[in-house]
Amino acid sequence: MPVRLRPAWLVNGLLVAALAGGGLWVYSSFAPADASDAGTAGGLTRTVAVSRGTVTATVSATGAVRSASTATASFGTSGTVKTIAVAVGTKVAKGTTLATIDDTAAKRQLAAAEDDLDAANDALDRASDAKGDTSAAQSQVDQAERDVDAARDAVAGTVLKAPMAGTVTAVNGTLGGPSSGSSSSSGGTSRSSTSTSSTTTTTTGSxxxxxxxxxxxxxxxxxxxxxxxxxxxxxxxxxxxxxLPDARSDATLTAVDPTATTSGDVVTYGATLSLAKLPTGVRAGQTVQVSVVVGKVEDAVTVISAAVTGSGARHTVTVDQNGQHVTRDVQVGLEGGQTTQITSGLDVGEQVVITIPTGSGGGTQTGNQPGGGFRFPGGGGFTGGGATGGGFRGGTGGRQGAGR
Incomplete structure (x- = not known):
């Protein structure tokens, strides 16, 4: 008697057959002609040709966008805040009045200092008319002049002016509060430090x-x-x-901090980079990823970095010689993220062997990270290789599978 199949079983069987056939078609259709893949006890192997090209080494870091010039302005005189003329977001020109404090006491001190100077001058005149010693009277005049200058500075210090043009990003005080402010909201490092009778701009503190x-x-x-x-x-x-996923900008390294910052056992250094162009939507405070080119060699004999093993003065590669895998010593130059410069031991066109470990989680360039893979410049690559994120992924002409 004919066996009746349930519809679900029939559909599942057709799907399995279609996936298997599709996988075989992808594998056979997109295999690069100049490379071969094989299985070994340690995993998949592939031969890749030694080529000539550019090797680039980079240093990656995280960072944040900030203003290239930031200043914090403080009153030159202590007192009670009388007016605040700006708010966060206000754009100001250099010299714009930002705030004032009650100047009653400062003006009273100036008037008293001026009266003392008048009295000192009168005393000096009398000493001169008497043809006596005027040194003591002259000293009193000199001191009174200094007191007047200080009192005038105190009056000027009751008015806070902008030390630079820009946008107000923090106001650390309130009407009726002290002139010293209450908190710090500085968003960057000041590129200048100036001091006048009415305004003090500092590089640190609030x-x-x-x-x-x-x-x-x-x-x-x-x-x-x-x-x-x-x-x-x-x-x-x-x-x-x-x-901003689509934002990208060229930059130039302008400074590296001479001293380190230590947090626990982690030691880091600060670096500053200038931006060639600001992409649309960029704001101060946004986080970024930075890649600095620290080395570049053009027209070099290169091989994919995954093919090179060893460290220090000894490096080796495995070369495919008529189907035989032979270990060979090589001298390396610049070691880039994807490719490595070979200064001796290999010729352009020779085939080197790469082994991609198999097992759970697949691999990255080191073959041990989930969902990762090997990428081969111009010749495709392996991605995954295990149960998660498996398959083959090429750069230009590699194979890509769905894993298993």
Missing amino acids: GFVTIEDLGHLEVAATVAEADATKLRKGQSATVTWNA
């Missing part, structure tokens, strides 16, 4: 008003201790934004 030049932004990045030694002023970099 001020009554913080002003930033939001038209000129830069990136402040944190670099690992081992990578900081590779950084040099003037190196080119690329900046990408976490909040």
